[in-house]
Amino acid sequence: MSLKTAIDNGADAVYMGFRDNTNARAFPGLNFDEAQAAEGLRYAHDRGRKVLLALNTYPQTDTWSRWTGAVDRAAKLGMDAVILADAGLMRYAVKNHPQLRLHLSVQGSATSYEAVNFYREHFGIQRAVLPRVLSLPQVENVVKNTPVEIELFGFGGLCVMVEGRCLLSSYCTGESPNSAGVCSPAKAVQWKETPAGLESRLNGVLLDRYGKDEKAGYPTLCKGRFEVGGETYYAIEEPTSLNTLDLLPEMLKMGIAAIKIEGRQRSPAYVAQVTKVWRAAIDAVKKNAAGFTPTPAWMAELNKLSEGQSHTLGAYHRPWK
Amino acid sequence: MLNLPVFPPLLASLVNKLPATPPSLMFSLAANQLLWPALKALDWQPLSGRRYAIRVKDLGLNLRFTVTPRGFSPDSGTPDLTISATARDFLLLLSRKEDPDTLFFSRRLVSEGDTELGLTVKNLLDALDPEAMLRRLPLPLAWVAQRLMAA
Numbered sequence: 366m367s368l369k370t371a372i373d374n375g376a377d378a379v380y381m382g383f384r385d386n387t388n389a390r391a392f393p394g395l396n397f398d399e400a401q402a403a404e405g406l407r408y409a410h411d412r413g414r415k416v417l418l419a420l421n422t423y424p425q426t427d428t429w430s431r432w433t434g435a436v437d438r439a440a441k442l443g444m445d446a447v448i449l450a451d452a453g454l455m456r457y458a459v460k461n462h463p464q465l466r467l468h469l470s471v472q473g474s475a476t477s478y479e480a481v482n483f484y485r486e487h488f489g490i491q492r493a494v495l496p497r498v499l500s501l502p503q504v505e506n507v508v509k510n511t512p513v514e515i516e517l518f519g520f521g522g523l524c525v526m527v528e529g530r531c532l533l534s535s536y537c538t539g540e541s542p543n544s545a546g547v548c549s550p551a552k553a554v555q556w557k558e559t560p561a562g563l564e565s566r567l568n569g570v571l572l573d574r575y576g577k578d579e580k581a582g583y584p585t586l587c588k589g590r591f592e593v594g595g596e597t598y599y600a601i602e603e604p605t606s607l608n609t610l611d612l613l614p615e616m617l618k619m620g621i622a623a624i625k626i627e628g629r630q631r632s633p634a635y636v637a638q639v640t641k642v643w644r645a646a647i648d649a650v651k652k653n654a655a656g657f658t659p660t661p662a663w664m665a666e667l668n669k670l671s672e673g674q675s676h677t678l679g680a681y682h683r684p685w686k
Numbered sequence: 687m688l689n690l691p692v693f694p695p696l697l698a699s700l701v702n703k704l705p706a707t708p709p710s711l712m713f714s715l716a717a718n719q720l721l722w723p724a725l726k727a728l729d730w731q732p733l734s735g736r737r738y739a740i741r742v743k744d745l746g747l748n749l750r751f752t753v754t755p756r757g758f759s760p761d762s763g764t765p766d767l768t769i770s771a772t773a774r775d776f777l778l779l780l781s782r783k784e785d786p787d788t789l790f791f792s793r794r795l796v797s798e799g800d801t802e803l804g805l806t807v808k809n810l811l812d813a814l815d816p817e818a819m820l821r822r823l824p825l826p827l828a829w830v831a832q833r834l835m836a837a
Contacts, residue, residue, distance in 0.1 A: 366815055392809065393806040
């Protein structure tokens with residue numbers, strides 16, 4: 366339903382995953398079986414939009430065929446592209462389905478044009494999603510030196526800055542996105558109201574304790590508050606959302622091919638609100654980039670949906686650089 | 687946006703004094719009659735046999751039930767999953783005006799118990815197509831639901 370909502374509200378392309386750990390959002394009840402995927406594709410294609418399949422986890426040796434099977438299914442269903450992180454799987458796709466369009470996932474952690482061009486030369490990738498660790502001038506440097514389309518994150522929860530290489534979730538639960546397709550698996554998460562506040566725990570490890578009326582965040586280790594040197598604070602990262610609406614004219618001017626917005630594990634209500642704002646903003650920039658300023662109404666709408674207390678421009682904006 | 691009155695506290699405290707079973711029984715009977723025909727095609731397998739509680743805080747209502755292949759059934763055991771919110775927030779959720787994560791992070795929606803079960807319920811409900819659902823609801827209820835979603 367979120368796919369339909371995204372398309373109805375103006376998304377040019379929507380990501381989906383199959384119902385297993387071949388994608389990094391392997392949550393119970395989420396994602397698409399083959400019939401649902403076909404229905405989603407039909408809905409998108411009838412309206413001139415695209416569907417991209419996230420196949421962005423790393424295959425495990427004993428279940429390699431699950432990943433290659435997913436590539437085969439993607440080709441059979443007519444996915445507009447598959448987004449991959451594993452080089453072995455890319456090789457499989459190129460050999461067996463040369464017509465299938467390949468994108469490099471953020472989980473591949475390519476941050477330089479040399480890395481992006483390597484994937485281009487060896488596997489013919491046509492687009493790369495850059496990790497959220499680069500500043501805008503660094504992004505521009507990549508864009509200028511590669512024929513590969515570049516896709517950037519625009520809105521959503523921020524990860525700790527080791528994208529594609531983070532093992533924090535495994536530390537507590539034995540499962541993390543690259544191997545198990547999930548960060549903080551729901552079965553390991555506990556929420557509990559206590560006299561001291563709302564506690565979130567991951568496999569028994571206390572992540573945070575929220576005071577009455579204090580906004581809560583995703584139950585991930587990177588966003589917990591911990592006691593370090595006698596002080597309790599966000600020792601790894603503060604829970605904030607990325608919101609790059611302010612940078613949109615610059616991003617489009619440097620030739621960014623697509624803006625990526627978090628939505629795959631979110632409800633239709635969120636998807637509708639966020640997609641509507643970004644569609645309107647992108648159209649406004651295309652009409653008049655010089656005169657673009659995000660309207661207060663857009664910002665208010667996005668702030669309401671942000672995780673944590675605030676939003677940030679992330680690493681894109683580093684004035685001290 | 688919906689502008690619903692807060693339920694009068696006196697009335698809420700009266701409802702609160704009723705034993706839990708009659709409201710749970712009434713809820714299950716009504717839900718089976720009105721909603722089940724529209725919901726039964728969903729994949730209930732991972733959810734059936736588990737115990738649920740819906741607490742409507744401002745109404746003092748505590749609805750406890752389980753789901754079977756034949757529909758909802760009242761239950762008085764310890765719930766595996768308890769979802770609490772105000773009547774207004776439940777309506778905002780049902781009419782898809784608000785996102786459950788947003789309500790949860792802003793502490794308006796409280797989920798206690800089995801987190802994985804809660805996520806499965808959320809994803810099941812998110813996958814519902816409201817238009818198809820409306821067509822399968824009894825007419826008066828479909829009318830109310832449509833008004834809520836358009837509000």
